[in-house]
Amino acid sequence: MKIENRTFVVTGGASGLGQATVEHYHQKGGYVSILDLHVEKGEALVAKLGARARFFQCDVTSSESIAAAVKGTTDWVAETKAPVAGVLAGAGVGLPGKIIDAKGEPLSMQRIDFVLNINLRGTLDTIRQFLPTMVANEPLTPDGERGVILMVSSSAATDGQPGQVSYSASKGAVSAMTLPMARDLARYGIRVVTIAPSLFESAMTAMMGDKVRKSLERVMEFPVRQGKPEEFARLCGEATENTMLNGAVIRLDGAMRMPSRM
Template identity: 55%
Template sequence: MKISGRTFVVSGGASGLGRACVQTICASGGHAAILDMNEDQGQALASELNNTSPNSAKFLPCDVSSTSSIADAVAAIVSWTQETGKPLGGIIPAAGVGNPGLILDKNLRAVDMESVDFVLGINLRGTLDLVRQVLPHLAAVSPAASDEDGERGVVIMVASAAAFEGQMGQVAYAASKGAVASMTLPMARDLSRFGIRVVTVAPSMFESNMTAHLSDKVRTGLKKAMEFPARPGRPEEFASLVKQAIENVMLNGVVIRLDGATRMPSKL
């Protein structure tokens, strides 16, 4: 699929990995709908991109844990695509949270279910809810006349290395990301009749808002677990793989690890 002339929906698009995806999409001639709860960052990014390419980005405040908030954002996106004449091309649900906690701590206190629900509500439910609400509109898009495969679009979800090697205190996070990875193939099978592909990227430690608050001790421990390169991934490296996933029609129903051969230990 060509990015140019298509609109892509990116949740968590105002910062981190989502922001890098938005920037890459717009730099490639595409349009980006930026969904985020941080209005200042979202509006600033949209303004920056629109200064270079007018009307290529639109910010929409959205809480992906709220079905009604997603519905409002999707309705606005559909109206925007009708105004610009740039049909939907894909969905990149990149909003995510960590909130670590042991399932049972040293004082025999079990993890709080509000904390678990918060993580699952954004990372898993929020991903699935955004995708399902955009899909009817994506499936209604006519394939490009020059596209012999009849492709309509692509869903690119974000899992994590924690889906495979979750550390202590990551039960909720690993569960949410493991579920995202697990639904990749069945979702691809569900959507194949519509010419819509599904790809999931599972990054290790990348520079983002989520990792910005890690202590120096934790960062040092994480670096010891890395092979090559011995550093966190950069958002633009993540976005580069997302670009390839959009453009390469043979990528479908697969979870791609993006981790520099890092395998996380049980604890740091």
């Protein structure tokens, strides 16, 4: 499926991996609907990209907020005639915390819910609310394709570290729902692909200390470095354009496996 003259929705699109993907889609001639909490960053990105970009402030933990972004996007699409052909559910957080701490206190449900509500509930809610728009598309390819759903898991889904119980649970669930969602949407010609990155340059990893970073570098195979946002974005582009990619969880990790201890 081509990217040019189609609209792509990216949650968490105003920074990090999401922003890199927004810029990739835009560079290839696509229209981008940027959903993010951060107004200043979102508006700055639209100012940089121009007429084929729109920003909608969105909190993915709120169904009402997502609904407003869906309406804003569909109203814009009615003007541009560039159908919504893809959704990247990229909004995510990591809030470390062991299931029980050194003082014998269990991890609070508030911290657990914070991670699950953004990474899992937000992903599902965003996708389900945009699907009616995609299902209504005229076929975009000779195969009858109407669009693609991209989700973001993590290497932590399979080799999570201590303190990543909530994060791994959320990302493992995203991986697990990839195939059933692809099967649900096959009749409509909508594909589902999940990308599971390891350590990538982002605001989250920027907060790591040198000791943690050096420890992680010791378990990297090749290349011995963090992934770059544009490398993630290129895979999103390939998953969009390659119709045979469907129902798959793709690790993007340079053969890295996260260690059990730093």
